Amino acid sequence: MITNDKGVIPLKHRVIEGLARLAWKNDVNEESKERLVRELSPGPKAVFRCCVYKEREILRRRIRLACNEDANPCRKSSNIIQVIDPACEECPISSYSVTDNCRLCLGKACQNSCHFGAITMTDQRAHIDPMKCKECGMCASACPYSAIAHLTRPCKKPCPVNAITYNENGLCVIDDERCIRCGQCVHSCPFGAISTKTNVLDVISAIQSDKEVYAMCAPATEGQFGKDISMSAIRTALKKLGFNDMVEVGLGGDMTAAYEALEWSEARKEGKKMTTSCCPAFIHLLQKHFPEQYKENMSETLSPMAAVSRYLKAIHPGCITVFIGPCMAKKSESQEMGIEGNADYVLSFGEFTSLLRSKDISLEPEVQPYQEASLWGKNFAGSGGVANAVMECMRERGEDTTDIKLRACSGGKECVTALTLLKIGKLPEDFIEGMACEGGCVGGPSKHKAENEIKKSRDSLLGEADTRKVLDNLKNYPMDQFSMMRTKKIAE
Structure with a gap:
C-alpha cells in the first residue's frame, strides 16, 4: 500500500x-x-x-x-x-512560487496585480516574498506565461473543512x-x-487489571489481514493477548440499522430528511459546520461501536471495552463526544498489530466459524452499506421502500456538498448516508492494506457468511437492557 x-x-x-x-x-x-x-x-x-x-x-x-x-x-x-x-519544517513556506517559465517580461503583470508589494524582480525571474504574500492568487491569474505555481501542501490538500493553516514559521497548525x-x-x-x-498503554493497563476487557472489531476488519485471517482468527489472537473475548461490531451495525430504520420511517411520514449517525467525523462535520442540520436532521441512534459497548457493559457490568478499526475519528468519539457507555479505548489496526508483536503473537488462519452479525451489519464498512441495512430493516418490517431516494456520500468533500444542499433546501434525496472516508470505513486512514487487496480478501471472507435477517438476528440479544439512543432512556 x-x-x-x-x-x-x-x-x-x-x-x-x-x-x-x-x-x-x-x-x-x-x-x-x-x-x-x-x-x-x-x-x-x-x-x-x-x-x-x-x-x-x-x-x-x-x-x-x-x-x-x-x-x-x-x-x-x-x-x-x-x-x-x-x-514539520521541510515543506515550502510559500503557497505561490515563480517557476522557470518566468520571462521577466516588460509588462510585469504579476507585480502590477499584487496589492501587497509581495513581488519584486531579480536578475533571473520574479520573486514572491512569502512574508508579504496573502495567497490571493491574483499574480498567478495575471501571468501570461502561467509561470506562477500554486503549491498546496499535502496535509492541507485532503482536508474537507479547511482546518489546516500555517504559522509564521511555516509549521502546520490544526484549528x-x-x-x-x-x-x-x-x-x-x-x-x-x-x-x-494512542490508547495502547491504557489497554495494557486494563488487561493487567482485575477487570474484564472485551475487544470490539470494526466491520472493516474482515479482509484487512488477508483472506485467511477471519474474525475467528482475530478473536483467538486477542484472547492470547489477554482480552476476555471479542465481539464483531457488525452486530452493532445490525442494532444501529434496526433503530435508525424506526427513525427513518417516522421522518418519512413527516416529510423530514435525515442523516445517518455512524461516522464520528461526519457527526463532527454536522456539529461544527452545519449546526442547524445537526439539530434538525441527524439520527439520534447510537453508532455500532457505542451500541456494542453498551451491550457488553449491560451483560458484563464494570467491563472495559476496546474498539479496533481503521478509523481515527473513533478515538474522538470515545474521548470527546461524551456518549455514555461508549468504548473506553480505541486502537487503530497499526496499533493493534504493534500490540500483538509486543507479545510475539501472530495472526494464524483458523477454520472455526464465528459470526454474530448479519451480512447487512458486516457491510456497514462500505459506502452505501449503512443505508442499505436501514432499508433492509424497513422492508423486514413490511414497509415499501421503492420510492425512497438515498444519497451515499463517500469522502468528506461529498459530505460537505450534500449538507450544503440540505442547508439551502435543495437536496433532492430523502436521506443522507455520511462517510468521511472515500469508499466508507474500509478506506479509513488506518487501513492495513490497499483498497483493492482488502476488497478481494473481504469478498472471499463475506462469501462464507450465512444470510440471516437483521431483525431475526437481534432476537438473540437483550435489546431491552440498554438504550440505543444517545439519551439514557431504555430501549423499547
Missing part, C-alpha cells in the same frame, strides 16, 4: 511496540522512554532526519503521543490529531474548532509530522 508516509509508518509502529513491551513489564518511566529513544536512534548518524538530535526529539514527541499525551508539552489540546513540530478528526491529513504528510494520540 502506497501512502505519503510509507517510510515513516514502520517507525511509528516500532515506537508503539517498544513502549508496549515496556508496559507489559511495568517499566514505563522517563528513563526507560529515553532508552527507547536511543535504541531507535543510536547515532552517531541519523537514520531518518538531518541529524540525530532532531531525530531523537521527534521520537520523544512520538512517545508522548503513544502515551496519550499532547505532542507538545507546552500546548494543550483535546484533539486526538496533533502536529509534531520538529518533523481544533474546525477539525472533524477524519485523519485524512495524517497519512498525507510525507514527513510523518501529523499523528494521533
